[in-house]
Amino acid sequence: KRTDEDQKNACAYLDPLWFNSYVNGDKEQKSRILRWTKKLKIFSRKCVFVPIVRWGHWNLLVLCHFDETDCSDAKKGPRMLLLDSLNTTDPKRFIRGIYEIEEREESVHFIKKIRLEFPKVPQQNGEECGIYVLYFIHCFLQNGKLAQVLENKTLEEDFSQLFDDGTFDPEELENFRKDVHAFQVERSTETGQ
DSSP states (O other), X not given: OOSOHHHHHTEEEOOTTHHHHHHHSOHHHHHHHHHHHXXXXXXGOXXXXXXXXXXXXXXXXXXXXXXXXXXXXTTTSOEEXXXXXXXXXXXXXXXXXXXXXXXXXXXXXHHHHSEEEOOOOOOOOGGGHHHHXXXXXXXHHHOHHHHHHHTTOOOSSOXXXXXXXXXXXXXXXXXXXXXXXXXXXXXXXXXHO
């Protein structure tokens, strides 16, 4: 609700269960998920959020600049950021499927050149990883430094440093967590009525 409409429209997000269903699904299920993905027009977005839940653990894959076809410039070309405190996911197979369903001309060799980065993220405790995923999305949409990644501007520092320099403020995260829990309570009350 607090996010600017233009910023929201520049981005898209996938259902959190699609990745897991794609990885573990049969051929028909994979095809169905890729058809749903095609409707999001990933290759016309600055950023696509792919929340992933596997084995009860949440992480976030961020597809940046997939509207670009030049992988030679690591800062401006297509890149994937996997925000995962456990580093448990490999999204390349899913990305190949997305390229195929979109009937893109890029080859498998091109897809292999897309940078997959694993920024160091704060270690989460227990059941909080889902809230962290929501918080990371919030930060991408709200934070000026992270918005630079979306706008093809070069970052002077490694992306991982954004977690160490106060960009992800623990107090802001705590307030965000409280907002999420308040929203959950509100929805439960509405559903109960």
